[in-house]
Amino acid sequence: MASAFMLFYCFLNIAWVVFRRWRDRRCYLVDYVCFKPSDDRKISTEFSGKIVERNRRLGFPEYKFLLKVIVNSGIGEETYGPMNIVEGREESCTFSDGLAEMDSCLDSTLDELFKRAAASGVTPRDVDVLVVNVSMFAPAPSLASRIVRRYGMREDVKAFNLAGMGCSGSLISLDLVWNVFQVRGKTTAVVLTSESIGPNWYCGRDKSMMLGNCLFRSGGCAMLLSNDPAMRRRSKMSLRSLVRTHIGANDDAHNCAAQLEDDEGLVGFFLGKDLPKAAVRSFTDNLQRLLPKVLPTRELILFAARTAKQRLKWLNKAGAAPAATRINFKSGIDHFCLHPGGAAVIEGVGRNMGLSAYELEPSRMTLHRWGNTSASSLWYVLAYMEAKRRLRKRHRVLMVTFGAGFKCNSCVWEVERDLDDEGAWEDCIHSYPPKTLANPYFEKYGWINDEQ
Amino acid sequence: MPMAPLPQFSSSVKLKYVKLGYQYLVNNFLSLLLLPVMAAVSLELVHRGPGEMVELWESLRVDLIHVMCYLFAIVFVSTVYFMSRPRPVYLVDYACFKPPATCRVPFSTFMEHARLIYPNEKSVRFQMRILERSGLGEETCLPPANHYLPPKPTMEASRDEAQLVIFSAIDDLVRKTGLKPKDIDILIVNCSLFSPTPSLSAMIINKYKLRSNIRSFNLSGMGCSAGLISIDLARDLLQAHPSSKALVISTEIITPNFYPGNERAMLLPNCLFRMGAAAILLSNRRRDARRAKYRLVHVLRTHKGAEDRAYRCVYQEEDSEGNSGINLSKDLMSIAGDALKSNITTLGPLVLPMSEQLLFFLTLVGRKVINPKWKPYIPDFKQAFEHFCIHAGGRAVIDELQKNLDLSAEHVEASRMTLHRFGNTSSSSLWYELNYIESKGRMRRGDRLWQIAFGSGFKCNSAVWKCMRTVKTPVDGPWANCIHRYPVHIPEVVKL
Numbered sequence: 001m002a003s004a005f006m007l008f009y010c011f012l013n014i015a016w017v018v019f020r021r022w023r024d025r026r027c028y029l030v031d032y033v034c035f036k037p038s039d040d041r042k043i044s045t046e047f048s049g050k051i052v053e054r055n056r057r058l059g060f061p062e063y064k065f066l067l068k069v070i071v072n073s074g075i076g077e078e079t080y081g082p083m084n085i086v087e088g089r090e091e092s093c094t095f096s097d098g099l100a101e102m103d104s105c106l107d108s109t110l111d112e113l114f115k116r117a118a119a120s121g122v123t124p125r126d127v128d129v130l131v132v133n134v135s136m137f138a139p140a141p142s143l144a145s146r147i148v149r150r151y152g153m154r155e156d157v158k159a160f161n162l163a164g165m166g167c168s169g170s171l172i173s174l175d176l177v178w179n180v181f182q183v184r185g186k187t188t189a190v191v192l193t194s195e196s197i198g199p200n201w202y203c204g205r206d207k208s209m210m211l212g213n214c215l216f217r218s219g220g221c222a223m224l225l226s227n228d229p230a231m232r233r234r235s236k237m238s239l240r241s242l243v244r245t246h247i248g249a250n251d252d253a254h255n256c257a258a259q260l261e262d263d264e265g266l267v268g269f270f271l272g273k274d275l276p277k278a279a280v281r282s283f284t285d286n287l288q289r290l291l292p293k294v295l296p297t298r299e300l301i302l303f304a305a306r307t308a309k310q311r312l313k314w315l316n317k318a319g320a321a322p323a324a325t326r327i328n329f330k331s332g333i334d335h336f337c338l339h340p341g342g343a344a345v346i347e348g349v350g351r352n353m354g355l356s357a358y359e360l361e362p363s364r365m366t367l368h369r370w371g372n373t374s375a376s377s378l379w380y381v382l383a384y385m386e387a388k389r390r391l392r393k394r395h396r397v398l399m400v401t402f403g404a405g406f407k408c409n410s411c412v413w414e415v416e417r418d419l420d421d422e423g424a425w426e427d428c429i430h431s432y433p434p435k436t437l438a439n440p441y442f443e444k445y446g447w448i449n450d451e452q
Numbered sequence: 453m454p455m456a457p458l459p460q461f462s463s464s465v466k467l468k469y470v471k472l473g474y475q476y477l478v479n480n481f482l483s484l485l486l487l488p489v490m491a492a493v494s495l496e497l498v499h500r501g502p503g504e505m506v507e508l509w510e511s512l513r514v515d516l517i518h519v520m521c522y523l524f525a526i527v528f529v530s531t532v533y534f535m536s537r538p539r540p541v542y543l544v545d546y547a548c549f550k551p552p553a554t555c556r557v558p559f560s561t562f563m564e565h566a567r568l569i570y571p572n573e574k575s576v577r578f579q580m581r582i583l584e585r586s587g588l589g590e591e592t593c594l595p596p597a598n599h600y601l602p603p604k605p606t607m608e609a610s611r612d613e614a615q616l617v618i619f620s621a622i623d624d625l626v627r628k629t630g631l632k633p634k635d636i637d638i639l640i641v642n643c644s645l646f647s648p649t650p651s652l653s654a655m656i657i658n659k660y661k662l663r664s665n666i667r668s669f670n671l672s673g674m675g676c677s678a679g680l681i682s683i684d685l686a687r688d689l690l691q692a693h694p695s696s697k698a699l700v701i702s703t704e705i706i707t708p709n710f711y712p713g714n715e716r717a718m719l720l721p722n723c724l725f726r727m728g729a730a731a732i733l734l735s736n737r738r739r740d741a742r743r744a745k746y747r748l749v750h751v752l753r754t755h756k757g758a759e760d761r762a763y764r765c766v767y768q769e770e771d772s773e774g775n776s777g778i779n780l781s782k783d784l785m786s787i788a789g790d791a792l793k794s795n796i797t798t799l800g801p802l803v804l805p806m807s808e809q810l811l812f813f814l815t816l817v818g819r820k821v822i823n824p825k826w827k828p829y830i831p832d833f834k835q836a837f838e839h840f841c842i843h844a845g846g847r848a849v850i851d852e853l854q855k856n857l858d859l860s861a862e863h864v865e866a867s868r869m870t871l872h873r874f875g876n877t878s879s880s881s882l883w884y885e886l887n888y889i890e891s892k893g894r895m896r897r898g899d900r901l902w903q904i905a906f907g908s909g910f911k912c913n914s915a916v917w918k919c920m921r922t923v924k925t926p927v928d929g930p931w932a933n934c935i936h937r938y939p940v941h942i943p944e945v946v947k948l
Contacts, residue, residue: 013532095770138647140768140778141757142673145909148757155754155794159909160685163672164651176669176685182692183538245664248650248657259649261607269649285664405654 027178028226028235029413030120033112034376034383034424035105035194035220037080044077045070045439048214051090057205065207069214071439074343074364078428079217079371082198090201098137098199101218105194106147109222113190114151117224120234122188124151129180129189133162133169133375135404136259136269137196147192166257166403167339169193169375170221171411175242181227188228194220195374200259202268209260209268215342216269219373219380235416236386237397241293242411245286253278253406276348282408283349283400294396294412295332303327329353329398333412335390336360337381339401340367349400362388365432369425375401380424384432387425391415475835478807539694539736541687542744543917547624548883549617549703549729550930551593551874557726558590559583559948569602575714582723584945587847587868591934592726592875595707603710610646610707611655617703617729618652619659624928625731631697633660638689638698639668640682642879644908645768645778646705647672656701675766675907676843678702679730679879680915684751690736697737703729704878711777718777724846728877728884746901746917750802754795754912762787766908778908785852791912792856792904796833803836803900803916833857836900837916840864841885843905844871853904869938874930879905884930888938891931895923 052058052066083104084090084097114124130153132144142161147153158180165172170193177189197216202209226235248254256274261267292300329336338349340363350360362384370380378399385391395415402408422429477484497505562583566576595616597609618641625631639662641653651670656662667689671678679702686698706727711718735744756762765781781787801809808831815829840863842853850871854864866885870877874884882903889895899919906912926932 011528014528014535094774095768095776135649136647138644138672140644140673140675141763141766141908141910142675144674145755145757145763145911148755148909149760149763152758153755155756155758156798157755158684158753159674159755159757160669160671160681161673162670163647164649164654164670166649166651172669175667179667179692180688183688243665244667246654246657246662246666246668247664248654249661249664251658254650254654254658257650259607265606267607282664289665404650405657406650407654 025182026227026229026232027174027181027239028228028231028416029237029239030122030224030226030231030235031113031116032221032223032236032379032382033109033116034380035109035218035222036424037104037218041080041083041086041218042078043081043086043217051085054088055091055203057203062205062207062210066210066214069211072343073214074346074367074437075215075217075371076368076437077440078369080219082218084198085201090198091203093198093201095139095199098196099139101196101198102134102137102143102146102194105218105220106143106150106192106222109220110147110151110190110192113222113224120231122224124153126188127151127153127157127190128184128187129177130157130159131162131173131176131189131191132160133165133173133191133193134196135164135166135169135374136200138163143192147190165375166405166407167341167372167374167377168401168403168407168409170378171242171399171401171409172244174225174239174411175244175409177225178239178242181225186228187226189225191223191225192220193223193375193379195376200267200269202266204262204264204266204268206262206268206270208272209262209270211271212269215372217371217373219370219376221376221379223379232416236419237413237415240396240412240414241290243286243290243293243409245282245289245408246405247278247282247285248405248407250278250281250406253281256406257404276344278406279345279348279402279408280352282402282406283352286400286408286410290410290412291327291332294398295327295329299328299331326354329355332396333398334395335385335397336363337378337385337397337399338363340364340370340377340381341372341402343367345402361433364437368434368437369428369432375403383423383425384429386419387422387429389418389420391419393417475805475807478810479805481806538691540741541690541748542735542740542920543746543748544697544733544735544740544744545625545629546730546732546883546886547621547628548880548887548930549621549624549727551727555593555596555599555727556591557594557599559946562723563948565599565601569712570714572714575716575719578716579719579723580948582720584948585847586723587850587871587942588724588726588875589872589940589942591873595705595727597707598710602712603707605708605710607648607708610705611648613707613727614643614646614652614655614703614705615659617705617727618656618701618731621701621703621729621731622656622660622699625699625733629733631699631733633662635697636662636666636699637693637696638686639666639701640671640686640698641669641701641703642671642674642678642682643703643705644673644675644678644878645709646707652701673908675909675911676704676845676876676878676881677905677907677911677913679882680751680903680905680913681753681911682879683732683734683748683915684753684913686734687748687751690734695737696735697740698734700732700734701729702732702879702883704880709778711775713771713773713775713777715771715775715777715779717779717781718771718775720780721778724876726875726877728874728880730880730883732883741920744920745923747920748915749900749918750799750914750916752795752799752802752914754791754798756787756791756794756910756912762791762910765910768908785848787910788849788906788912789852789856791906791910792853795904795912795914796831799914799916800831803902804831804833805835808832808835830856830858833902834859834863837902838896838899839866839889839894839901841882841889841901841903842867844868844874844876844881844885845906846876847871849906865939868942869940872940872942873934873938879907887926887929887931888935890923891926891929891935893925895919897922
């Protein structure tokens with residue numbers, strides 16, 4: 001009797017350790033807040049045209065090139081820029097301008113996040129892990145320290161400040177938090193992701209570096225995460241898997257997107273011609289590791305069978321190599337959050353994955369309304385889906401981003417409850433999708449598309 | 453004639469032995485308690501005799517099945533115990549960048565350049581006074597771009613410096629450990645004042661062709677204590693992933709941070725910061741335990757940023773002319789002292805022997821209950837550690853810590869000599885100091901090491917390591933050709 005009891009006790013112990021390990025792999029997104037800058041920071045096509053005009057270094061060919069990019073970019077009239085550009089000081093951005101730009105994002109998003117978190121009983125002093133990711137601005141003391149000071153966080157808070165990680169920085173921050181969750185007990189984490197536009201404005205004449213000026217816009221997002229099972233009921237989503245792929249070992253991929261100096265010594269963000277190829281390669285690598293984790297076994301077996309059949313057919317008949325067999329992503333994923341890096345990126349990825357206009361709508365609309373806000377753009381896409389009431393309990397959401405290096409990071413979330421918060425889209429969700437995404441200045445500047 | 457000195461001497465000697473006896477008693481309390489217990493048991497055995505013992509055994513009615521069940525239970529309980537312990541993190545080896553002699557900046561070169569670059573005579577004289585009292589030697593190095601008149605802080609030059617220091621350190625580490633780049637699972641780079649896109653971690657992945665499923669992180673803006681923050685992150689990642697290796701790179705890139713202005717508080721970094729980098733290989737594989745040098749015992753982070761004064765004491769900003777630089781406040785020492793106190797308050801109970809903790813506790817109780825005028829007892833950290841690596845931030849920092857922790861000159865020798873030979877290399881300085889201790893042949897198996905670093909924010913981070921095998925004096929490395937000249941006496945003021 002006593003020995004039976006002891007055996008049972010031992011089994012219970014092991015079961016408990018295994019269960020605890022499994023439970024600690026949970027990562028709940030309790031809430032998130034996207035940054036909505038003030039309306040006086042809006043940048044329209046006309047305003048962009050004026051900025052181009054006043055740059056003394058640019059001649060007519062550059063003017064034509066830039067307007068062509070802006071008009072065809074898929075970016076709308078209501079995106080936001082930093083204050084120093086709106087005030088006409090884009091070429092003389094001071095250090096305090098850079099800090100002020102960051103402060104406007106940090107204060108606004110974190111104030112709102114903590115206000116909402118108070119309802120769950122979470123205060124800034126309860127935060128155990130803080131991760132800040134801003135790729136192109138890393139002052140000392142770090143932005144993470146700035147937040148610790150502003151909100152009076154505890155002395156033993158684990159603060160991390162990531163920089164230089166490109167547009168996929170928010171998923172890297174998530175990876176960091178998830179790893180820390182697995183080794184600490186009940187932990188609360190705050191992640192802040194944003195990008196610094198002001199100090200990184202390119203004033204020169206190199207066309208491959210001017211693209212950044214046209215595409216990047218101000219934005220940011222603050223997220224509250226926890227691995228406490230008690231927070232599950234209040235949380236929006238839980239993380240199922242996260243896969244990171246880095247193809248920096250390939251020289252072309254590494255050099256295709258980089259911060260460089262041009263021939264005149266002016267610093268700008270270079271976007272090279274190899275970028276689409278690097279994106280496709282890293283995306284394929286990433287999917288190869290991600291899909292076995294998220295698609296149902298039935299679909300994987302069917303895909304393997306279809307591929308084998310096609311290969312056999314090709315072996316038997318001589319001719320061109322077979323087209324790649326389509327995999328049905330929708331068997332395991334309900335919503336697709338694609339990084340709105342540019343119209344071409346969204347179209348390219350959508351075509352490769354066989355996605356419809358409905359599925360690509362959130363990314364296209366985000367590009368139109370907010371521009372490319374770098375690492376935080378995914379969260380605007382997610383907020384669009386939420387505002388449109390598309391996210392229902394047990395739905396799965398795939399997030400994919402690309403970043404300089406070259407990286408492709410992806411993750412899959414499972415929605416915990418029906419979501420309906422309009423967030424940053426509150427004042428405009430009802431006018432989306434608009435009848436046309438074409439630039440209203442197309443007629444005015446349309447002549448630039450004519451080849452001479 | 454007064455007889456006072458002799459009795460004082462004899463009483464202090466008696467006190468020393470009393471203290472030693474007290475420490476031995478408290479620290480070995482449990483083992484000392486075992487002696488009378490064992491004596492009692494053996495007396496009882498002798499009393500009873502063998503026959504009675506056999507009778508006692510049979511009365512328990514133990515049969516084979518019971519024995520098997522109990523054995524089974526013991527095996528299971530011990531497996532559960534071992535499974536739920538956190539994985540140990542080993543430091544397999546590390547390598548520091550050895551600057552080439554061509555990058556040397558002796559005082560004469562520094563002052564000559566300063567006179568040519570700064571039109572303001574006051575700025576030149578200020579830098580000379582700082583250099584005289586800095587504790588730096590004549591062999592510290594600045595990157596090639598800083599040797600130009602005026603220095604060329606371009607992005608390309610910064611990347612060149614990064615490639616020089618980081619790749620040299622990694623190449624050394626690969627040579628020492630036989631590390632295959634494809635085996636690296638985790639890569640963490642920390643560099644406070646230079647964070648290009650793509651990051652330095654991407655640069656390393658490109659150069660060494662690391663795997664595509666690597667977990668890489670690039671920390672920036674986190675100051676001189678970022679090295680220990682990287683170690684903390686590496687530890688968490690290694691504990692989350694079995695059978696992994698982590699490469700941690702700690703460096704500071706000097707090129708883009710040259711300050712050409714006239715603000716005094718911002719000229720200090722020009723005088724103190726020098727080129728350096730360290731590459732550290734960590735592992736959680738059991739088979740690496742045999743060849744590892746150290747095992748990580750604790751990492752403790754303290755962030756005083758919630759206080760405004762602490763937050764602003766190391767602050768990057770633009771001066772009135774628009775030049776960007778790091779402003780070091782006059783409060784730095786007292787803030788560092790505060791941060792250290794917070795850190796050791798948490799660290800103390802984890803590392804101090806029972807004797808020190810008991811004394812501290814009794815004094816605390818005494819102050820609260822009996823008499824608040826009792827002096828607070830500062831625990832003797834020399835009981836907990838054999839070696840100390842204090843970030844060589846500057847002479848004043850080392851002096852302050854030596855005073856606060858009541859350390860001897862030998863304990864802070866590694867820090868002072870590193871400051872003299874290499875200058876303030878920011879986050880990598882701790883590793884140069886450790887290399888000094890090893891080069892002097894002082895690191896023995898079982899020795900405990902304490903690394904303390906301060907950084908902007910204001911942070912105080914510390915790490916505790918235990919030496920796993922006696923370290924042979926290295927034949928290469930940054931100290932190899934000059935260790936025989938050390939330690940040197942560093943005068944208070946070197947007249948220039």
